[in-house]
Amino acid sequence: MPAAGTWCFRCASHWMNSLTKLFCPCLKASFDEQLTFIREIFSLHRKLRSNPRPAGCARRACQPETIHRLLLRRKLVPKISNFFGGGSSVQSYDATVQHYQSDDTVHDTVSASQLGLHRYQGIGVTVSSGTMEKLADATWANRVAKSAIPSGAGNQRAEIINSGGESWARMYLADQKYSGGGSTGALKRAQKFQGGNCAVHAAVAAAALQSRGVNYPVNRVRMQLPDGDSHEFVLLGDRRESGDRNTVVVDPWPTHPSACTLDQAVLHDATKGAHHVVAQFLDSSNYRSEIYRSSIGSADVQRLSRIEVLGTAELEKKLGKSRLPGVGTQDLVSHALNDTNFGQFDVRVATDPSTYYKDDSGSGWQTFDPVLRR
16 A cells, blocks of 8 residues: 555556455455555545645655545545445434334333232233234334333433433424424434334324234324323224224323233223323213324334434534533432423323233134333
8 A cells, every 4th residue: 555645646546446456355465554544544535635736747756745626536536435334424224123122021021019909910912803904013112112212201200310310311302493383394203313202103003003004093192191291002903893902002201112912901090090092082971082093204214213312412412502400410310300391191001011912713812012121
C-alpha cells in the first residue's frame, strides 16, 4: 500500500479497483492493513486542497494534492461505506423478526401477588379453531411490540421503576418530537425513540398484524376509563359476529401482556386495586368507547422492520437538552412518577395469565402468556 505522501490519481484509481480484494476474506488481509487504508482515505478526503500542476511541468511526482476531490467523494468514500452497511451510523433492527423467545410462562415465573392478582385461577376456556389461530397471532404481535419498545410503557408505574425512568423518558421525548399524527406519529415514536403509551403499543400491534397478512378483521379500540382516563388496544375479529368468547384482545401495553379472549380481559391495576372488566366498559352507556377498522399505510407498517436504536448516550444527551435528570437516577424516577400528562397506571396484566385455551375439536390445553423480555 502506498504511503499517504505518495497518493496520486492513478494510485487512487488502482486502490479503488483493489478495494474489494483488500476486504475479501479469502485474501486474509489483516485488520491493521484495512484500518490503515481507511484512515488514509478519510485523511486525504478531509485535508485535500487544490494544487493544479503548472503548465508545462512533467507529470512525475505522486502527490496527494493531485487526487481529485470528486474521485474520493463519489468513488472511494462511498465504496468504503458500503462495506459497513451504507455509511449511516444509526443501528437498526427488524422488530417483526428480532424478538425475545422463551419457553417460560408468566404464570410459572411470576407470583400472582406481584401482578396485582389474589391468585391464579387456571380456568379453561373452549374456543373455535380460528380463535386459537387469533390467540397465536396476538401473542406474536405482543412479542413485536415488546421488541420495538423494550423498556416498556412510559406511563406504567412498574415499568418506570424497573427501567430507572427510561420508559418514561423515551415516551416523553418521543411525544415532544412526534405529538399527534395518528398511527403515523405513534409508529414514528416507536421507530425513533422506542417509547410510548398504550396508543403507541396498540399501533405497533396493529401494524405488525397487518404486516402478517391475517385474514380476519383487525380493529382498534379506544375506551374510556374511570377518572377520565382512556385506554387503547386491538381486537381480532368482530365481536358482533363472533361473540366475546371468540374475539381476541391484543394489548401489549401491560408489563406482562398475554393474549386472551374478550370475555377474559380484565385490566388489573396493582396500585389502585382496580379490576376493570373490558367487555363491561365497552357495553356501558356511562363510558364512551369506539371501535374502528385498523388501516395503516404500508410505509408506516414498514417502520417496524427498521427500528432505529436510540442508544443510552444519545438518550442522555436529549434528556440534558430538556433539562431532565439522567436515566437511572431517583430524580428522574420521581419526576416520571409525578407526571400525570399521560395518565398514571400500574396495569401489570390485562387477564389472568394462567388461563388455558383449547379449541372445540378437542386439542390440548395451552396458555398464551410467554415471558416476552429478559
